[in-house]
Amino acid sequence: MSEALSSQKSESDVLVVHGGTPLSGALRVRGAKNLVSKAMVAALLGDSPSRLFDVPRIRDVEVVRGLLELHGVRVADGEDGELIFDPANVESANVDEINVHAGSSRIPILLCGPLLHRLGHAFIPDLGGCHIGPRPIDFHLQSLRQFGAQIEKTPQGLALTAPDGLRGTKLELPYPSVGATEQVLLTAVLAEGVTELRNAAVEPEIIDLICVLQKMGAIINVHTSRVIEIEGVPRLKGYVHRPVPDRIEAASWAAAALATGGEVNVIGAEQAAMTTFLNTFRSVGGDFEITDTRPPHDGRPGVEGGIRFWHPGGELKAVALETGVHPGFMTDWQQPLVVALTQARGLSIVHETVYEQRLGYTAALNAMGATIQTYRNCLGNTPCRFGRRNFHHSAVIAGPSKLHAADLVIPDLRAGFSHLIAALAAEGTSRVYGVELINRGYEDFEAKLAALGASVERP
Template sequence: MELTTASSQRGPYYRITGGTALEGEVVISGAKNAVTKMIIASLLTDEQCILRNVPLLGDMYLTMKLCEDIGSELSLEDHTLSIRTPDVQKTVISTEVGGLNRIAVLTLGPLLHRRGEVTIPAPGGDRIGPRPIDFHINGLRQMGAVIIEKDGHYFCSAPNGLRGTTIKLPFPSVMATENFLISASLARGVTIIENAATEPEIIDLIKLLQKMGAIIEIKVDRRIVIEGVERLHGAVHTLLSDRNEAVSLAIAAYLTRGDVYLRRAQQDTLLTFLNTLSKMGLRFEVDDEGIRFIGRETPPPAIALETDVHPGFMTDWQQPFTVLLTQAKGMSVVHETIYEDRFGYTEALIGMGAQIGLFTKCLGEVPCRFRSKEHRHSCVINGPTPLKGTRLLIPDIRAGCSYILAALCAEGVSEVYGIEHIERGYEHLDWKLRQLGAQIERIAPED
């Protein structure tokens, strides 16, 4: 795959020489998909919140900057973040920080509770298909918010405060569920989220909110019930480990026929992934401190899998697993049911030698929102095929990690550009790979 723009070559990049078996031990960082939401949840109180095991990555720093801009006092020491927001001094989230991802939409509840108004920019984020915030806006309107969209911004107010209501999500959206958990904790009355997401990061957020004084119950059939309270207080919380980082490094071990121990990898958050490995005859060993992943000399068998909402196979695991399937024996099928446009990265894999075809038909049994639509959301991989090093441009976090994994098992040298996506979502991934023996250099050309 050739780089599409000359500007792509100006920034830092990774130079990776493939073919080295990864061996050794690294520690899995705290969850990227939890830390930003917990920082925002701290805005619900004027007391100090302390978050431990926070991952040091771009998305967290961006969220810290957002909070600092509106009046938060933050202190980061090693992997412990202290945050206190005694007074919200600003209710307009700047485009500079709020327009780069979708985290600004989570500030609506806390700032409406504390100041009665807030303005946020239209969100940005990874290029993996439309990720509208309609679910968020519609639910908050049900709770009494007045929201006007104009000139690329959302102008929000709550003249009578937020109140409890029943919100039925059309799809178990993770971030919408998180938004309503945060917003409903201080709303008057009872809020019921129907068809809620129940990912491990959401459960961890509920743990933090409960420590702060929120009353939240998880019912059967994807219902979450929140009884609003008058005030919340500070709390101390240790984040769960990042299951996406664990999966990426585990697959790196299998691709390179290595032997890697991931300290702090948590079995309970990886059950579906580990079951899939067992079905392919791939070895792992679980103990109280982490999980060991042991590669095999012969190609694993092909498999059919489908992404699904938790507790199904996570959509963020799809890209790295597809790289693994290029080295499996036979024809594998991956059916993506969460995002309609998440196979763009396969073009790069094909350029490296993979045999991959994309189809609009649902090649699976999971009920799919994209059935009979023209989205290429099913993928067929024929393997094993040797991959060759090349030059790659990362489009988003998870695709970027898949490029790195492909380069690690490819013959020759690869140059991977657009690494800001990786550094936004992973803590020192290149350093951890080097600790395991990977030949990966971070090259920073002089301006």
């Protein structure tokens, strides 16, 4: 192992993976990471307590909980993943305490609208998150200014005030960004007047956030052609909500089953939000079976639905796919699936159109024996916004390739899980460094691996 690799990750943050064993068994996914943290922020807007069920035990939830508690929100644990939020005593937080969370999450930017409504001011520390591209907050700040916020740069971050309150406005996104859409929704619901957002994101988690806000008393209309209209209301109450299941985690385990030649039953996964992934999974040569949830009836116990994924045997087939905003193929699905594509016969093509630096993880796969070439050209059906900007955002995967063990350093959350899948599929023993990053979005992933028969251990 190189000195550079040793310096990046310590022995306390490593998972030893003995590869070559097909995963087999069942696991359960909870509420979507991309909804749960935003619903937690939404609790700030209510004047009565909120209850959120099926909350996963992941690092991002801990970060948001810490930020809410710093601002006076009382957060209590209920049974089996329930969180209860009491925002009765929202208060200003100490800048130094907020900065403890700097680099841990990009969620603080989404607290700005709710805090401006509740307190008249807010503070944003330096933002972290996965290093998969610049992910600028320019539109967040621009939209907050259009709502009436004043923003001052300080040595610690950005200080926001709203001396005249927040007012509805008309905005149009240059790209249907999920984060920017969430920002507008969380700010507009209590702003005076009507807000119109064009070119909005309409992912299932966005629609679920709209459901949360509607339960609180918001008036939000989702029109055709990605137009969302929000009519500001004077007050919001708390909510009671069970979030949509995590379609990213479900797809990650599906890809792991395919790459290792195994079978994984993902309890809680739902078909509707995963239809694009399921079509691609079947095109590659994987198979799946969907079980619908059945309530108790005539004394018989109920059944929680899910999706069982498996490798049916035979060769996998190469595919061409292009990531995109919903209802396209989700960018967070491509990294785990690419590991399975290294085992498919022929040339698979991936065109990444959401994050310009999301293919960097393929270098580690090549070091394990994969044959993946990245390109600056758009190899999809249509040119994208990265095509003329010198980013390696397309890849050609030649397979099947025999993967062998290696020492791996996790660069970001989704790439990290892909590295883990590759280690599980490879022959030999790999050491995966930086596994704490995986805890940001995958609940109890080590326990789930053990339940699926994986041979993994801490050194």
